[in-house]
Amino acid sequence: MAERRRVPTSAPWAEKVGYSRAVRVGDTIYVSGTAPVTEDGEIAHVGDVYEQAKRCLEIIMAALGEAGARPEHVVRTRLYVRSASDWEAVGRAHGEVLGHARPATTLVEVKGFIHPDILVEIEAVAVV
Secondary structure (H helix, E strand, O other): OOOEEEEOOOOOOHHHHOOOOEEEEOOEEEEEEEOOEOOOOOEOOOOOHHHHHHHHHHHHHHHHHHOOOOHHHEEEEEEEEOOHHHHHHHHHHHHHHHOOOOOEEEEEEOOOOOOOOOOEEEEEEEEO
């Protein structure tokens, strides 16, 4: 089996849930669902789904970099939104960061997230 390399997360619920921000196995990197949290564990940009999506993508890009990947290596993203009507704002943020990579992407409306101020969560898969 290929070696597993983990990228840790400082998300406040990570210890209880027991997960990593990202895991690299061989040439594939899986990035966990990423919420718009700040370095101190607070929810960033409360009420602004576009800025929250940008924060999620910023965290994802940092994790990919730590695991040896760049944005152009992203082949799959999943965008989870509290309201389907937010698709354009979230899509705009996604396009600004990953539009050149054009990963396979799914956007899904969900009932809620682990914290009531979270409006969007994003996960990604990259192949180096």
